[in-house]
Amino acid sequence: MLYLVKPIFLATDAFIWLFAVMLTITVYKIKRQPNLCKKWSVLLQSKLYNTCLVTLVFFCIVALTDSIHFREPISETHNTKIVYSNEVKSLFDSLVTPLGIVKEQSYSKPFATHNLNKSYEKDSAGNYISFYNHLKINEKNEPSIGELGYEFTIKWFKWAFISLAVLSLYILFKERNQVWHRRIPNYLTTLKKSGVLHSIITAIILFTIFACLINISSCYHVFGTSKIGEDVLYQTMKSIRTGIIIGTITTIFSLPIAIIMGICSGYFGKTIDDIIQYIYTTISAIPGILLISAAVLSLQVWLGRHANWFSSMEESADMRLLMICFILGITGWTSLCRLLRGETLKIREMDYITAAKTLGVSNSSILYKHILPNVMHIVLIITVIDFSSLVLAEAVLSYIGVGVDPSTMSWGNMINSARLEMAREPAIWWSLAAAFVFMFSLVLAANIFADGVRAAFDPREKNNAGAS
Amino acid sequence: MIKYIIRRMIYMIPILLGVNVITFILFFMVNTPDDMARMQLGNKNVTPAAIERWKASKGYDKPLFFDSSKQFPENISESLFYNQTKKLVRFDFGLSDGGRDINYDITTRMYPSLAIAIPSLILGLLANISFALIIVFFKDSYIERWGTIICILLMSISGLFYIIAGQYLFGKLWKLVPISGYLPGINAVYFVALPVMIAIISGIGSGVRWYRSLLLEEYFKPYAITARAKGLSDLQVLKRHLLPNAMIPIVTSIVAILPLLFMGSLLTESFFGIPGLGSYTIDAISQQDFAIIRVMVFIGTLLYMLGLMMTDIVYTWVDPRIRLS
Numbered sequence: 001m002l003y004l005v006k007p008i009f010l011a012t013d014a015f016i017w018l019f020a021v022m023l024t025i026t027v028y029k030i031k032r033q034p035n036l037c038k039k040w041s042v043l044l045q046s047k048l049y050n051t052c053l054v055t056l057v058f059f060c061i062v063a064l065t066d067s068i069h070f071r072e073p074i075s076e077t078h079n080t081k082i083v084y085s086n087e088v089k090s091l092f093d094s095l096v097t098p099l100g101i102v103k104e105q106s107y108s109k110p111f112a113t114h115n116l117n118k119s120y121e122k123d124s125a126g127n128y129i130s131f132y133n134h135l136k137i138n139e140k141n142e143p144s145i146g147e148l149g150y151e152f153t154i155k156w157f158k159w160a161f162i163s164l165a166v167l168s169l170y171i172l173f174k175e176r177n178q179v180w181h182r183r184i185p186n187y188l189t190t191l192k193k194s195g196v197l198h199s200i201i202t203a204i205i206l207f208t209i210f211a212c213l214i215n216i217s218s219c220y221h222v223f224g225t226s227k228i229g230e231d232v233l234y235q236t237m238k239s240i241r242t243g244i245i246i247g248t249i250t251t252i253f254s255l256p257i258a259i260i261m262g263i264c265s266g267y268f269g270k271t272i273d274d275i276i277q278y279i280y281t282t283i284s285a286i287p288g289i290l291l292i293s294a295a296v297l298s299l300q301v302w303l304g305r306h307a308n309w310f311s312s313m314e315e316s317a318d319m320r321l322l323m324i325c326f327i328l329g330i331t332g333w334t335s336l337c338r339l340l341r342g343e344t345l346k347i348r349e350m351d352y353i354t355a356a357k358t359l360g361v362s363n364s365s366i367l368y369k370h371i372l373p374n375v376m377h378i379v380l381i382i383t384v385i386d387f388s389s390l391v392l393a394e395a396v397l398s399y400i401g402v403g404v405d406p407s408t409m410s411w412g413n414m415i416n417s418a419r420l421e422m423a424r425e426p427a428i429w430w431s432l433a434a435a436f437v438f439m440f441s442l443v444l445a446a447n448i449f450a451d452g453v454r455a456a457f458d459p460r461e462k463n464n465a466g467a468s
Numbered sequence: 469m470i471k472y473i474i475r476r477m478i479y480m481i482p483i484l485l486g487v488n489v490i491t492f493i494l495f496f497m498v499n500t501p502d503d504m505a506r507m508q509l510g511n512k513n514v515t516p517a518a519i520e521r522w523k524a525s526k527g528y529d530k531p532l533f534f535d536s537s538k539q540f541p542e543n544i545s546e547s548l549f550y551n552q553t554k555k556l557v558r559f560d561f562g563l564s565d566g567g568r569d570i571n572y573d574i575t576t577r578m579y580p581s582l583a584i585a586i587p588s589l590i591l592g593l594l595a596n597i598s599f600a601l602i603i604v605f606f607k608d609s610y611i612e613r614w615g616t617i618i619c620i621l622l623m624s625i626s627g628l629f630y631i632i633a634g635q636y637l638f639g640k641l642w643k644l645v646p647i648s649g650y651l652p653g654i655n656a657v658y659f660v661a662l663p664v665m666i667a668i669i670s671g672i673g674s675g676v677r678w679y680r681s682l683l684l685e686e687y688f689k690p691y692a693i694t695a696r697a698k699g700l701s702d703l704q705v706l707k708r709h710l711l712p713n714a715m716i717p718i719v720t721s722i723v724a725i726l727p728l729l730f731m732g733s734l735l736t737e738s739f740f741g742i743p744g745l746g747s748y749t750i751d752a753i754s755q756q757d758f759a760i761i762r763v764m765v766f767i768g769t770l771l772y773m774l775g776l777m778m779t780d781i782v783y784t785w786v787d788p789r790i791r792l793s
Binding site: 287299396422443448451 | 636738769773
C-alpha cells in the first residue's frame with residue numbers, strides 16, 4: 001500500500017525540486033511585472049515556441065516524478081514489523097507500472113515475441129538443441145497491435161469524454177456572467193488568443209503518445225530489450241531524469257557565482273575587477289573537457305576513499321551525479337560572467353545609476369534594484385542556451401568515462417554501450433535509436449525554445465528584425 | 469608591437485601560475501599521492517612500505533608547499549609544488565605513471581592529430597561559410613527558412629550519433645573506408661576521410677548559424693543599405709561588402725583556436741583509433757594517469773593563451789581601426 005512506503009531522500013531529488021520551486025516563484029514574479037509578462041506572452045503566442053515549451057515542461061514533469069524515491073514494503077511481513085524491499089523505486093516507476101517490470105534474458109528486437117539469440121538445452125538423448133526462447137512479456141497473451149490499438153482508443157475516448165465534460169462544467173461556471181450559449185466559445189477565444197489552447201492541444205498529443213507507449217508496453221517491448229534484458233524504452237525514459245538534472249542543477253551552482261562575480265566586477269571596477277577577471281581568465285584558460293575530467297577523476301578517488309559515507313549504491317551514484325553537476329557549474333560560469341561584466345560596465349555609466357548614486361542609494365541596493373534586473377535577460381538567454389549543451393555534454397562525458405555512474409541510467413551510458421552493439425552481427429540498433437529519439441526531442445525543443453527566448457529578450461535581435 | 473607582445477607574455481605568467489595551482493590542488497591535495505600510489509599499485513593489499521617506495525621513485529614524497537624543517541631557499545625548493553612547476557616550465561614532462569616518456573609521446577602523436585584537425589578546420593570553414601552565404605543570399609525565402617531549420621536539427625544531434633552512424637554506414641555497411649586505425653604517410657587519407665567528414669557535418673549546424681548571424685549583423689548596417697541603394701546587386705553587396713567585414717570576427721576566432729589544433733579532438737580520435745593527442749588524453753583519463761593529464765592541461769592552457777595573443781595581433785592586421793595599447 002502506498003501510505004506504507006518508506007521515502008528515500010536523494011541529494012539530487014532535493015536539488016531538482018528546489019529548482020522547480022525556484023522556477024515557480026520566478027514565474028509568479030514575472031506574472032506581476034507587466035513588461036516581462038508582455039514579452040513572455042508574445043513568445044508563447046508563437047505556435048512553434050509554445051510547442052517547444054510544453055515539450056520541455058513534459059520532460060521536466062517526467063524528471064520530477066522520477067525524483068520522488070521510496071522503498072516498497074514486501075507483502076509477506078514478518079510479525080508486525082514491516083520489511084522493505086531493497087529496490088529503490090520512484091513515483092514515475094509506479095505511474096508507468098507495466099513498463100520496466102518484466103526482465104528478459106537478453107537482447108530482443110522491438111515488438112519481438114522471441115529472444116534475439118538462441119538458447120541451448122540438453123534433450124533427453126543428451127544432444128544439445130537450440131531454439132529461440134519466447135519472451136516473458138507476451139508469453140501468455142500475444143495481442144495484435146490492432147487489438148491493443150482498439151483497446152487504447154476506447155480507453156482514450158472514455159477519458160477524453162470525462163475530462164471534456166468536467167472542463168465544460170468548469171467553463172460554464174467560470175463565465176457565469178455571460179449568456180449561457182456564449183460561455184464556451186468566449187472562453188475558447190480567450191484561450192486561443194493567449195496561446196493556452198495551443199499548449200493544451202500539444203500537451204494532449206504528448207500525453208497520448210506517452211500513454212500509448214505505456215499501454216503497448218504491457219505486452220511488447222516497444223524499443224526491444226538491452227543486453228541484460230531490460231526494456232530499452234524504460235531505460236531511455238529513466239535517462240530523462242539524468243539529462244534534466246545535469247541541465248538544471250548545474251545552473252543552480254553556476255548562476256549565483258556568475259551573477260555575483262559578473263556584476264560586482266563590472267560595477268566596482270579597480271581591484272575587485274582585476275581579481276575577478278584573473279579568476280575567470282584562469283579557469284577559462286584550461287581546456288574545458290580536461291578540467292572537467294581532471295576534477296571528476298580526483299573526485300572519484302575522493303569518493304572511493306569515503307565509500308563508507310554512503311549506505312547504498314544509489315546514494316553513491318547519486319552523489320556522483322550531483323558532483324558532476326557541481327563541477328560543470330564551477331567550470332562553466334566564466335562565459336556568462338564575462339558577458340555580465342561587459343553589460344554592467346555599460347549600465348554603470350547610465351544616468352539613472354548616477355542619479356541613484358547622488359541620491360545616496362547604497363551600492364548593494366543599486367546592484368540589486370537597478371543593475372540585476374537590467375542584466376537578467378542575458379542570464380535567461382545564456383541559461384536556456386546552455387541547457388541543451390549540458391544535456392549533450394553528459395553523453396560525451398559518460399563516453400570518456402568521467403560521466404555519471406555506470407549504474408545510473410543515462411543517454412550517455414546507453415550510447416556508450418550501443419557503440420559495441422552496433423558492431424555486432426546483426427547490429428543492435430534499437431538502444432541507440434531510443435536514446436536518439438528521446439535525446440533529440442529534448443535537445444531540439446530546448447534549442448528552438450532558446451532561439452525564441454533570444455528573439456524575445458535580446459535587444460540586438462529586435463534591431464535586426466525591426467530593420468527588415 | 470614587440471613591446472605589446474612582451475607585455476602580453478608577462479601577463480600570461482600569473483595565469484599559468486594560477487592554472488598550475490588549480491591542477492596542483494586537484495592532483496595532489498584533493499587526491500593525495502598516497503591515493504595515487506594505491507591506485508597504481510592496485511587498491512588492496514598494498515603495504516605502506518610499497519606506497520612510500522612508489523612515492524619516492526616519483527618524487528612525490530616531498531611536502532606539498534613548504535618544508536618547515538629546512539632553511540630559507542631549501543624549504544621552498546624542496547617542496548613538491550616547486551619541483552612540479554619547475555619541470556613543467558622547462559617542458560621536461562618526465563615519465564607518465566605508466567612509465568612512458570611523455571615528451572616523446574607528445575612529439576610523435578602530434579602529427580596524426582594535425583592530419584585530422586587541419587583538414588577538418590579548412591574544409592569545415594569552407595562548408596560553413598558557403599552555406600551561410602547561400603542562406604543570407606536567399607534571405608526571406610523558403611531556402612533561408614529551411615536552411616535554418618536544418619541547421620537547428622543538425623545542431624540538436626549529439627556528435628556521438630554522427631560518429632556511430634558514420635562508422636556503421638561507411639565502414640560496416642558500405643565498406644568504403646576502414647572503421648578505425650591509422651597509417652602514416654599518404655595512406656592516411658583512407659583513415660582520415662571519414663573522421664574529417666564527420667567532424668565537418670557535426671560542426672555545420674552551429675557553424676552556419678553563427679556565420680549567418682555575423683553576416684546578418686552586417687546586412688542592415690548603413691554601408692550595406694547604401695550599397696544596395698546605389699543599385700549594386702545582392703550578390704555584389706554580399707561578396708564585396710558583407711563578406712570582408714564579417715570575416716573579421718571569423719578570422720580572429722579561427723586564429724584563437726589554431727594553436728589548440730595540436731591537442732586533437734578527443735572524441736573523433738578515440739572513436740576512430742587514431743594515435744593522436746586527443747586519444748592520448750582519453751587513454752590517460754581512462755587509465756587515470758594523472759601525470760599525462762597534468763601535462764596536457766598545461767600544454768592546453770599554454771596554447772589557449774597563445775591563441776588569445778595571436779587573436780589580438782591579427783585583429784590589428786585585419787581591422788586597422790584597432791590599435792594595440
